[in-house]
Amino acid sequence: MFLAKMAAVVCLLALAGLNRQRLTPALATGPAGSRNLLRSIAGEIGLAVVILGLVATWRFTPPPRALAAAAPVSLHIHTAPAMVELTLSPARAGPVLASMTFMTGDFGPLDPKEVTLVLTNSAAGIEPIERQAKRTGDGTWQVDNLVIPMPGRWRVRVDALITDFQKATLDGDVDIRP
The missing domain is CATH 1.20.58 (Methane Monooxygenase Hydroxylase; Chain G, domain 1)
Incomplete structure (x- = not known):
């Protein structure tokens, strides 16, 4: 241009x-x-x-700072039984859409029965925010009623029920902008 x-x-x-x-x-x-x-x-x-x-x-044309504020953040958590690619969009405090894609630990397909997303910011004294994810038509899981109240480093835990007797817990940290 x-x-x-x-x-x-x-x-x-x-x-x-x-x-x-x-x-x-x-x-x-x-x-x-x-x-x-x-x-x-x-x-x-x-x-x-x-x-x-x-x-x-x-x-x-929006200013560059507006584009940066609306950018999503992705977090890849890998364990032996499962891995998840978690995307929070936008990566700022306020209403957020969380999207998750799952695979087995050896990169095979994984279709969990149930998924729960838990966000914690113990440094700020915020109790865990726990939301059930819903399966979308393309095989991803989404949490659309999620509100992150403040910026900072948040602890993320994803609980995926793989079978009736096996549960995978995936932990990681994500930075949320103001």
Whole structure:
């Protein structure tokens, strides 16, 4: 986008230079010179409109700090019986969508029967926040009613019921931005 804007500006300046050096002195030759100058001026006006239109699109671009605040955070927790790829989006305090994908410890498919997500911030004196995950159509598990009350380092625990008699507990830490 930036290169397109710069190319339009360079073309505009080139047309202005052409007008000044060649077409303005050609006015003395008669009507053919004035026709060429009029075409060149129309081209300049068209390029100026294009440049203003391109610059006007800048207002739709969010500032970089807004993009960083909305970025998700991913956490990979691997144990012998199971592993999980947990994504919190956005990775900031407030309402968060947690998405989890499971595999066996040797990278095979794993389809747990039940999944529970537990977040703890004992340094801030916050009791564990425990939510049941729901299976989505594509095989991932989601927790969509999760609110992280404050930023900081949070302890994450994922409890996955693999069979009626086997449960995998996966622990890790995640940093939540303000």
